[in-house]
Amino acid sequence: MRTKSSVKSTLENYLFILPAVAIFAIFYIYPFYETFNLGLRAWDGVSPVKEFVGLSNFKELFLYDQFWWPSMWHAGYITLIALTLQNALALSLALACDRAIRLGKFYRLVFFIPPVLSEVVVGLVWKWIFEPNYGLLNHWLVVLGLDQLVRSWLSSPQTALTCVAIIHSWKGFGWGFIILLAGLQTIDRQLYEAARVDGANSWQRFWHVTIPLMIPVFVLVSILTILGTMQAFVLVLTMTGGSPSLGCSVPVTRILGSMRASLRFGYACAQGIIFGIILLIVSFIQIRVSRKMKQA
Amino acid sequence: MRNLYYILIVSIIVGMWGCSQGPTTKADVIIWHWMTDRKPAFNDLAKKYKEETGVSVEFKLFAPSEIYSQKVRAATQAGTLPDIFGVLGEKKDFAIFVKAGHILNLSDEMQANNGEWKDRFFSKALIVNEFKRGNEYNAPPGIYGVPIDVMNIQMLYNKDLFKKAGLDPENPPDDFEEFIAAGIKLKEVGIQGLVSGWAEVWMIDCLASNFAFNLMGERKIMSTYKGEVPYTDPDWIRVFSLFKEMADKDILARGIVSMNNKDAEQNFANQRAAFAFNGSWCVNVYKGMNPDLNYDVMFVPKVDRGNQMLIWGGAGSSFMVNARSENKEKAVEFLKWLTGGPQQAYLAEATNNLPANRESLSQISPILSKFAQSMEYTTHPNIWPVHEKSQVIETFDLGIQSIILGTKTPQQVAQEVRQVKEREMDKERQRTLSRN
Numbered sequence: 001m002r003t004k005s006s007v008k009s010t011l012e013n014y015l016f017i018l019p020a021v022a023i024f025a026i027f028y029i030y031p032f033y034e035t036f037n038l039g040l041r042a043w044d045g046v047s048p049v050k051e052f053v054g055l056s057n058f059k060e061l062f063l064y065d066q067f068w069w070p071s072m073w074h075a076g077y078i079t080l081i082a083l084t085l086q087n088a089l090a091l092s093l094a095l096a097c098d099r100a101i102r103l104g105k106f107y108r109l110v111f112f113i114p115p116v117l118s119e120v121v122v123g124l125v126w127k128w129i130f131e132p133n134y135g136l137l138n139h140w141l142v143v144l145g146l147d148q149l150v151r152s153w154l155s156s157p158q159t160a161l162t163c164v165a166i167i168h169s170w171k172g173f174g175w176g177f178i179i180l181l182a183g184l185q186t187i188d189r190q191l192y193e194a195a196r197v198d199g200a201n202s203w204q205r206f207w208h209v210t211i212p213l214m215i216p217v218f219v220l221v222s223i224l225t226i227l228g229t230m231q232a233f234v235l236v237l238t239m240t241g242g243s244p245s246l247g248c249s250v251p252v253t254r255i256l257g258s259m260r261a262s263l264r265f266g267y268a269c270a271q272g273i274i275f276g277i278i279l280l281i282v283s284f285i286q287i288r289v290s291r292k293m294k295q296a
Numbered sequence: 297m298r299n300l301y302y303i304l305i306v307s308i309i310v311g312m313w314g315c316s317q318g319p320t321t322k323a324d325v326i327i328w329h330w331m332t333d334r335k336p337a338f339n340d341l342a343k344k345y346k347e348e349t350g351v352s353v354e355f356k357l358f359a360p361s362e363i364y365s366q367k368v369r370a371a372t373q374a375g376t377l378p379d380i381f382g383v384l385g386e387k388k389d390f391a392i393f394v395k396a397g398h399i400l401n402l403s404d405e406m407q408a409n410n411g412e413w414k415d416r417f418f419s420k421a422l423i424v425n426e427f428k429r430g431n432e433y434n435a436p437p438g439i440y441g442v443p444i445d446v447m448n449i450q451m452l453y454n455k456d457l458f459k460k461a462g463l464d465p466e467n468p469p470d471d472f473e474e475f476i477a478a479g480i481k482l483k484e485v486g487i488q489g490l491v492s493g494w495a496e497v498w499m500i501d502c503l504a505s506n507f508a509f510n511l512m513g514e515r516k517i518m519s520t521y522k523g524e525v526p527y528t529d530p531d532w533i534r535v536f537s538l539f540k541e542m543a544d545k546d547i548l549a550r551g552i553v554s555m556n557n558k559d560a561e562q563n564f565a566n567q568r569a570a571f572a573f574n575g576s577w578c579v580n581v582y583k584g585m586n587p588d589l590n591y592d593v594m595f596v597p598k599v600d601r602g603n604q605m606l607i608w609g610g611a612g613s614s615f616m617v618n619a620r621s622e623n624k625e626k627a628v629e630f631l632k633w634l635t636g637g638p639q640q641a642y643l644a645e646a647t648n649n650l651p652a653n654r655e656s657l658s659q660i661s662p663i664l665s666k667f668a669q670s671m672e673y674t675t676h677p678n679i680w681p682v683h684e685k686s687q688v689i690e691t692f693d694l695g696i697q698s699i700i701l702g703t704k705t706p707q708q709v710a711q712e713v714r715q716v717k718e719r720e721m722d723k724e725r726q727r728t729l730s731r732n
Contacts, residue, residue, distance in 0.1 A: 044388075044389075044392050045369050045392075046369060046372050046389075046392040046393055046396050046398075047392055047395060047396050048396055064719060066691075066712075066716075067690075067694075131551065131559075132550035132551040133488070133549070133550055133551070133563065133568055134568070152550045152551045152554075154551065154554045155550065155551035155552070155553050155554040155555075155701075156701070157701055157703055160554065239554075240495070240554050241495035241496070241554055241556065243495060243497075243553065243554065243694065243697060244694055245553065245694045245695075245697035245698040245701060245703065246553060246554060246697070246701070257690075260362065260365070261686065261690070262686035262687065262690070263385075263388070263389060263392070263686070264686070
């Protein structure tokens with residue numbers, strides 16, 4: 001039986017979590033509700049009238065939007081490069097810095113410089129390097145006698161997306177490096193010693209000690225990579241303008257295009273919701289797969 | 297415990313009080329704009345106006361233009377629009393603001409004293425700011441904006457590079473064939489032909505529209521927008537083919553499809569390309585980038601002798617008065633003063649833009665004069681009686697990019713645009729039916 005004081009105590013507890021609940025409701029639940037609500041309407045962003053159109057925005061997105069699904073594929077391609085190239089680079093550098101090497105702290109600092117640089121600045125600098133007329137890359141290719149490789153790197157559908165993906169990986173590998181290095185440093189050194197005593201070589205120690213213990217960290221890094229890369233757009237915009245004809249559009253540039261160029265805020269909200277759901281599904285699948293891997 | 301309650305309540309009140317306090321300012325009239333290059337000139341004029349009238353005016357710059365647009369849209373929702381602001385975008389954007397009651401109808405002010413204010417302006421500059429009775433946006437008729445400058449988009453050519461290629465710098469190409477021939481000659485001596493910011497697809501749309509007006513005339517273009525002529529019509533395929541011809545003859549600058557206009561301007565100013573497709577605002581830009589650039593203006597090369605080639609132009613930048621402003625009378629008075637002869641002449645001189653006030657034309661530079669001479673041949677989507685759907689425009693412009701990149705043929709693009717057009721027409725029909 002509840003006494004008066006226990007009810008009071010419960011109310012007090014609720015009162016203390018009220019600010020957090022209010023902030024969550026105001027900044028997360030309400031915007032999500034509004035986005036979903038707008039996804040069911042035709043709205044230009046200014047008019048007081050928001051015409052209810054049911055699921056027609058979603059229907060158009062799934063059945064008729066010829067640029068949306070290619071943009072998902074483009075983001076997927078950049079993510080694939082990030083998951084492989086970027087994280088492989090991050091892991092190998094983290095393994096190197098985990099050992100007692102000379103200037104280890106200096107390297108840690110250097111590897112973390114690209115992530116802290118402004119994405120717009122990085123995009124513009126690399127755009128200048130890739131510039132077909134006076135860019136550094138083509139200049140050096142000519143100097144080295146590799147004239148046949150000179151091309152308009154960011155103006156060709158064959159190379160533009162790959163260039164963006166590589167620069168994205170260069171820009172982002174520092175985050176993975178720091179997290180993976182932190183993970184490596186939590187592994188008890190005695191386990192390596194024990195494996196060495198049992199006759200394990202360095203590859204076997206890596207495969208049977210490091211990898212299993214690092215799985216939770218790999219999962220974290222890959223989820224962060226997927227979520228971060230699928231939503232990347234600043235580099236895409238600054239380097240290529242995000243043009244679908246160049247094969248460089250990504251979902252966020254399409255959402256921006258719907259809002260800014262076409263003034264279809266309702267449609268943009270529908271795109272945002274579908275994009276969010278896809279990211280959620282990908283994250284759930286990844287968590288389940290990693291759990292199974294861990295159990296195995 | 298009781299003290300904790302008091303602290304919590306006081307914190308909430310203080311927090312809410314803090315949130316409710318907007319930025320305070322002492323100026324009588326606040327103006328939001330996006331024109332970075334005009335900031336010092338605007339500030340000088342505001343100072344002069346204060347000296348003359350005692351009314352303080354503050355120009356607040358929000359750049360780049362995308363940020364400005366977002367800020368204005370957010371302000372409409374929050375009810376924090378300034379006394380004077382500009383609307384960037386197409387006429388439909390403008391109509392949305394008018395219909396939502398954010399913009400003051402200036403028709404009476406313009407017509408007062410036998411139309412003294414209205415008569416100052418180029419008619420084409422004013423028409424962009426006007427909604428006629430029965431307009432397709434259902435906006436209430438009236439004049440809603442005050443043009444502060446005018447512009448048009450033409451071709452520029454580099455006289456020094458022309459000489460280098462053995463071309464006559466005083467006789468630029470007049471038609472498309474001559475243009476292609478000049479481009480080939482330039483290429484032979486290692487000079488790139490045309491540069492433009494075609495990553496910004498509206499610029500592709502602009503040149504395509506120039507060609508279309510010349511090839512088929514306004515009536516057929518409007519019939520296409522109404523859905524009466526398909527995009528697979530031979531004239532439209534010819535428009536697409538002109539871009540293919542330029543790409544095939546290699547007279548377009550390398551990387552043109554991913555080039556924004558600022559980069560294109562840099563390429564032309566640094567003499568890396570002989571032709572540029574750009575607006576009259578470029579005079580100021582080139583002056584800043586390369587004051588010694590020896591260039592001139594030429595009309596867009598004609599592709600047909602049948603119809604008049606029309607170029608895009610009209611009001612460059614316009615200001616609107618917030619209909620809900622408490623200071624709207626002061627705002628209107630300031631705009632009247634700003635568009636007066638001396639102020640317009642000062643703006644033209646300081647910013648190298650074409651003045652909206654016709655009487656100030658005598659004081660502009662020779663190159664701007666050449667731009668001004670073509671004002672009578674200008675048109676603009678904002679004054680057309682019918683407008684194309686944004687999805688169709690996007691497919692059209694991106695299709696031209698694909699043609700330039702060689703990934704699609706003119707026929708393929710025409711077919712794709714036609715399909716999107718038919719789908720959009722169907723959607724509109726269904727929507728009309730469901731409303732009825």
